Amino acid sequence: MTLTFPLDQDETAHYRREGWLLVKEILGAEDLAELDRAVGEVAQSALSGGEAAGHIELEPADTGTQPAVRRILHPYERHPAFRSIAHDPRIVDRVESLLGPDLDLQHGKLNWKPARVGSPVEWHQDLGYYPHTNDGVLAVLIYIDDATEANGCVQVLSRRHREYLDHGTPGGDFAGRIAEQVLPDVEPRLLPAPAGSAIFLHGLTPHASLPNRSHADRRTLIFAYRAGDAYPLFYGTRTVDDEAAPRPVRGERARHARFGGPPPIVPRIDGTSSLYDLQAGSAAPD
Numbered sequence: 001m002t003l004t005f006p007l008d009q010d011e012t013a014h015y016r017r018e019g020w021l022l023v024k025e026i027l028g029a030e031d032l033a034e035l036d037r038a039v040g041e042v043a044q045s046a047l048s049g050g051e052a053a054g055h056i057e058l059e060p061a062d063t064g065t066q067p068a069v070r071r072i073l074h075p076y077e078r079h080p081a082f083r084s085i086a087h088d089p090r091i092v093d094r095v096e097s098l099l100g101p102d103l104d105l106q107h108g109k110l111n112w113k114p115a116r117v118g119s120p121v122e123w124h125q126d127l128g129y130y131p132h133t134n135d136g137v138l139a140v141l142i143y144i145d146d147a148t149e150a151n152g153c154v155q156v157l158s159r160r161h162r163e164y165l166d167h168g169t170p171g172g173d174f175a176g177r178i179a180e181q182v183l184p185d186v187e188p189r190l191l192p193a194p195a196g197s198a199i200f201l202h203g204l205t206p207h208a209s210l211p212n213r214s215h216a217d218r219r220t221l222i223f224a225y226r227a228g229d230a231y232p233l234f235y236g237t238r239t240v241d242d243e244a245a246p247r248p249v250r251g252e253r254a255r256h257a258r259f260g261g262p263p264p265i266v267p268r269i270d271g272t273s274s275l276y277d278l279q280a281g282s283a284a285p286d
């Protein structure tokens with residue numbers, strides 16, 4: 001099939017070399033207004049005990065007014081506007097340029113990072129959380145608001161997507177963040193960009209973001225896609241939770257799983273604690 005929005009050779013080469021690619025302003029004002037409405041509806045429903053209750057996470061900091069949402073879980077299942085973006089050719093054609101024609105949505109989430117109280121995200125690799133038989137897995141992080149250094153834009157470590165890094169505590173349990181002693185000593189690259197821009201992030205690229213101490217929210221809609229021959233490694237209830245609903249996007253799942261890429265580290269973890277809770281629970285004492 002001819003793609004309407006393929007990546008060009010330079011963009012593809014950049015992604016393969018650096019482990020990420022930022023494409024500015026893929027979505028326009030109308031899309032963003034639609035997403036803004038969807039976020040508002042889902043958050044309101046969740047906070048008032050409606051359909052979305054149980055599908056959000058709140059910031060622990062006291063805002064003095066109503067609780068601040070930091071994450072909407074599984075947005076694909078929560079609102080048609082999110083589903084529509086997950087299947088939008090402006091996103092999926094570009095993913096196909098990187099992963100091939102058979103694509104599955106592995107999972108999604110919306111990270112809010114509210115003004116003043118938004119939590120940080122510590123350094124981690126996505127495949128550290130959901131290892132697969134090969135590394136044909138990437139996340140698309142779509143900024144719904146302008147993302148700046150001040151409101152905690154995404155940061156990456158370039159050219160570090162060739163191996164699984166240990167995310168374990170000294171005792172070997174999954175800590176949800178890259179262990180200090182194996183965190184690559186390279187300058188982080190900040191990725192500020194206007195609303196509507198998207199980062200295509202290899203599943204092994206280390207990334208993080210700072211707390212939001214500014215006066216502007218930084219909401220990011222995230223969808224992880226995988227190639228048709230990349231199968232998840234089962235390691236417990238977390239895998240079951242991620243894989244509860246099939247979300248085919250294009251083409252078909254392969255009959256044979258492909259084993260390739262660096263050998264996965266399988267997380268030692270029981271339960272489905274969120275990234276934020278895992279990372280806070282493994283913070284070094286002050």
Ligand SMILES: O=C(O)CCC(=O)C(=O)O
Pocket residue numbers: 111121126152153154207208209220275
């Ligand atoms: O929202 C961010 O800053 C990064 C998100 C992320 O890495 C995640 O939720 O896995």
